[in-house]
Amino acid sequence: MIRFEDVHKAFGSNQVLRGLTLEVPKGTSMVIIGGSGTGKSVAIKCVLGLITPDSGRILVDGEDTTHGDRDAFLARFGMLFQGGALFDSLPVWQNVAFRLLRGALKRPVAEAREIAIEKLRRVGLKPEVADLFPAELSGGMQKRVGLARAIAAEPEIIFFDEPTTGLDPIMAGVINELIREIVVEMGATAMTITHDMTSVRAIADNVAMLHDGVIKWTGPVADMDNSGDPYLDQFIHGRAEGPIEAVR
């Protein structure tokens, strides 16, 4: 379970998170929606300790994320970054198997490579891709390699930052299904950021809408359409008119 308690974060005068409070139950899939630049990526990075909140705390299974052994903590997580964040000095398969090639989870090279190719297949990439370098792939392919890397070590908690942005609708469908599978099969807890309402309906158990640095609405995906919340309504119907200003 992940719990944000009154998390604040500002970059200089830019107040991004202003009291974020949210709970993600274990083994469920939470989708965070919200306009671009509202701090969704920042919120996820706070959990992983990549960004330190100014105040408030974040608990994972009741433990404050800033306490305890960092390596053991991070070993439980997988993360797909918004831009892929592949290591461009390494071939694709070594990116995917990065965790399996060094450190606590180290496996023999041949085995790591096999796992990498299997994970690539799961995200719809052929084995031939394994020996290419990230710069040789299209944006959508890079995203899928990033996804394969995020799930390679079978983490308990997975963050997907805009997993379907930049993919064609069919591949987006494949990825949505994959994320759903990961949550159901592996029993993982997932937090996904997306703007894609099709994705939301395919992936989410629960939805949370971030706006102005706080969660404006959260609840089960089934309640999303008749929430009565003007912010959420405007967002899911993509209306230019409403309480959310178009200029941000």
Add this chain to the structure above:
Amino acid sequence: MTGVLSLLARLGRTVLAALSSVGRVALYAFSAISHIFRPPYYPRELLQALLNIGWLSLPVVGLTALFTGGALALQIYSGGARFNAEAVVPQIVAIGMVRELGPVMAGLMIAARVTSSIAAEIATMKVTEQIDALVTLSTHPMKYLTAPRLLAGLITVPVLVGVGDVIGIAGGYFVATENLGFNAAAYLKNTVDFLEGLDVVSSLVKGCVFGGIATLMGCYYGMHSGRGAQGVGAATKTSVEVAAVLILAANFLLTGVFFSA
């Protein structure tokens, strides 16, 4: 009055900012050095760094030393002729190359070639979230990126300097024997007789220090890059400037330490 005060305030702020960045760089350096000695180690990254920093820098360092040694021989000869001291060419070339020009030229070429590429690479990794990705994959950027490069700099740059010294002396030798009518055997004998152990040791120590400065500055400014392409550009530029100035300053200090007694 207020004008003077605000000028003083601005001066004070600049000095404080400079001091605090000196402090940050020093802390970074200590931490980087300590990570060299603590596992996990990344031998593949070290090998890659040894290749990039050491082996691939040989041509540029060698050529620089060759031309510098040649020019030095010509200068000493024509300058020495003013007071009938043309004969000291081998001694002065040897001292000049080994004590000063060998290490300094190699250090500056390493700053141009290695510092810039380290800074640009790491800054790009930072800007594209690759550093964040490293951390989430339980890999310490200091160990994985900085420590291997620093160690490679400390090991290879003294070797490069040593090679550069020899090539520089060879440059002087060719010019002296081909153009200035020196006797080959006598030139070599003069060079070898004149150089002392301390000259060579100082040269290699300088190389080691310059290698450390060049790689550390590349890593530091890369890791602290601002956002976007502009951030990468600024990080690269600053890293080379700072590395070059620090190398020259360290050279001055080390020369003082070795030879002022």
